[in-house]
Amino acid sequence: MLSKYEDQLKRATDKFDELKQKGEDIKNLSQKIEDSVSKHIAVLEENLTRVPETNR
DSSP: OHHHHHHHHHHHHHHHHHHHTTOOHHHHHHHHHHHHHHHHHHHHHHHHHSSSSOOO
């Protein structure tokens, strides 16, 4: 699962760099990504609190 996440992160980073090189306005995109990642992390952390300690 971690390798899948790393692959997706690499693709997103490559796309971000591609847009930046094309001169696209990436400031808003960067903020949207940051907000989205923060929300996902919060959900994952909440879910982790629900998992029994022995299964972590």
